[in-house]
Amino acid sequence: MQQLGLGIAITGSGSAVPPTALSNEQLSQIVETSDEWIASRTGIRERHVGSPELSLADLAAQAGEAALSMAALPAAEVDLIILATSTADDLFGSAALIQAKLGASRAVAFDLTAACSGFLFGLVTAAQFIRAGTYQNVLLIGADMLSRWTDWSDRRTCILFGDGAGAVLIQANERDCLLGFELRSDGTQNNCLNLAYQPQAKSVLEGVDLGQGNYQFITMNGQEVYRFAVRQVPEVIEKSLYRAKLTIDQIDWLLLHQANQRILDAVSQRLNVPPEKVISNLAHYGNTSAASIPLALDEEVRQGRVKPGDIIASSGFGAGLTWGAAIFRWGR
Structure with a gap:
């Protein structure tokens, strides 16, 4: 090939x-x-x-x-x-x-x-x-x-x-067209956002016990996740920009995980990104987890707002806790 x-x-x-x-x-x-x-x-x-x-x-x-x-x-x-x-x-x-x-x-x-x-x-x-x-x-x-x-x-x-x-x-x-990236994890904050397995004790033989159960509903400490995101996301975007040899004013779009408009606003303000460069569609879809960034990107592309050659700074953040950023150019 x-x-x-x-x-x-x-x-x-x-x-x-x-x-x-x-x-x-x-x-x-x-x-x-x-x-x-x-x-x-x-x-x-x-x-x-x-x-x-x-x-x-x-x-x-x-x-x-x-x-x-x-x-x-x-x-x-x-x-x-x-x-x-x-x-x-x-x-x-x-x-x-x-x-x-x-x-x-x-x-x-x-x-x-x-x-x-x-x-x-x-x-x-x-x-x-x-x-x-x-x-x-x-x-x-x-x-x-x-x-x-x-x-x-x-x-x-x-x-x-x-x-x-x-x-x-x-x-x-x-x-x-992937110009720079930075990925991070911090398991010490794992309890802030969970979709956890809850085992129930089951004895299959005398002296042989095991756990069987199901996953529980999503639990989240919203205040901690907010503080984590507005603190860590700007930093990881700046590190990615450094790797890409770019400054924030050179990007065309800021595309964040669509979790909460307050987070989007706080991060963009800390980075000095004007509102017209911030992509947001969570009003219609809410938090769709791993789908949120590509879903928002696809809408912008199909509406003709994101054009070939545009540089996008993107960041995802959430359970794990995990977070990361990537600077990429749309198209070839």
Whole structure:
């Protein structure tokens, strides 16, 4: 296979959300809240939720198909599929099923879990495979269905999360469009945001005890996550800019994980990025975890706002705790 170079280009994008939207007004019929209360604290007006019949693999495949179509690449030419998700249909992984749904018969496929940072971790992982000359065409999908694991009686968390999928096609390129990145983890803060397994003791034989159970609803210390994000995200973006040999005024767009409008505002203000350069669509989708960055990117591309050659500073942050940033150029 002829190698085009040791760089990468992001050549296509796609996204998909369930058809059912759940508004703040509707949520106020479930828990004690209001549209004004939610919107003023989070910036969210509605979120999309998947039906019992909709699988994560279906949603992810839709986003993947759209990205391949934009790039005019047949699925049979995809070498690798990376699914960034924390809510796979199957605990053993859903990426291979997506490979089958797409007809990407020669592609290797695996899941990657880094919660809301998953898409950026996947982007950097994909770049290493391409830069090493191993693969040329990588389909990266970020998809989550957090409604499955939301406590709909907890107004602190049920107002935040939604379901969605976003995808990008990453291809080998003579000019490297991934200009710089920085990834971080801090397990000492793991308890701030969890979707935890809760074992129950089960005795199978005398003297042989084990734990069996299920995963519990999402729990979050919102104040700690906010403080973590507004402190760490500007720093990691600045480090990525340093690696890219760029300054913040040279970027065209700031694209953050869509968690909370207050976080987006605080980070952009600390970086001195004007509001017109900040991409935000969480009013319509809420926090879709690993899907949020590619979903927002795809909307901006299809609306013609993000154009080929534009430089984007992006950052993901969330459970783990994990966070990271990447500076990349859209297109070849």
